[in-house]
Amino acid sequence: MNKIICVAATAALAVFATTGAGYAMDGVTGGGTGGKEQVSRGQYRILINQCRYADTKAARQKCRAKVRRTYTIGAANPNLDCRTYSSVTVCGRLTLSPRQRACVRESVKSGLTFRRAEVECYAFYGKRWN
Numbered sequence: 688m689n690k691i692i693c694v695a696a697t698a699a700l701a702v703f704a705t706t707g708a709g710y711a712m713d714g715v716t717g718g719g720t721g722g723k724e725q726v727s728r729g730q731y732r733i734l735i736n737q738c739r740y741a742d743t744k745a746a747r748q749k750c751r752a753k754v755r756r757t758y759t760i761g762a763a764n765p766n767l768d769c770r771t772y773s774s775v776t777v778c779g780r781l782t783l784s785p786r787q788r789a790c791v792r793e794s795v796k797s798g799l800t801f802r803r804a805e806v807e808c809y810a811f812y813g814k815r816w817n
Contacts, residue, residue: 725761730778733769734758737777740810742784750782772803775810783809 726734731754738750769778783791783805790808795801 721759723759724757724767725764726758726767726778727763728760730764730767730769731758731760733776733778737781737809740775740777741782742787746782746784770802770806772806773811775806777806777809781805781809787812 734754735751738747738754741747741750767778768780769776771777787808790812791801791804794804794808794812799807
């Protein structure tokens with residue numbers, strides 16, 4: 688009986704150590720990532736690449752800096768909101784310029800869903816709106 692308990696305790700410790708629960712002991716939060724959200728390499732690439740659609744050079748730089756501050760490459764994040772429309776994939780919350788927001792409003796009025804309008808206006812149409 689004691690042997691079974693010992694084996695069970697050893698298994699529980701192994702699970703504890705491999706799930707990242709041990710990170711709390713060193714005072715680092717976020718699983719040792721400095722509070723950054725873990726995403727897969729592919730998700731991180733999408734987040735960085737989608738910054739190219741920001742409306743200005745300064746907005747593109749700010750977007751990339753925010754991605755680097757917020758995310759780290761690790762395990763895939765199934766909770767990251769990624770969507771693809773018109774062959775463009777974006778993840779997370781998009782920061783739209785006033786022109787891009789105007790495009791979204793007009794597109795939604797014309798019948799597009801908000802999510803599709805947001806991606807398409809961010810990627811393609813934002814710069815043509817006043």
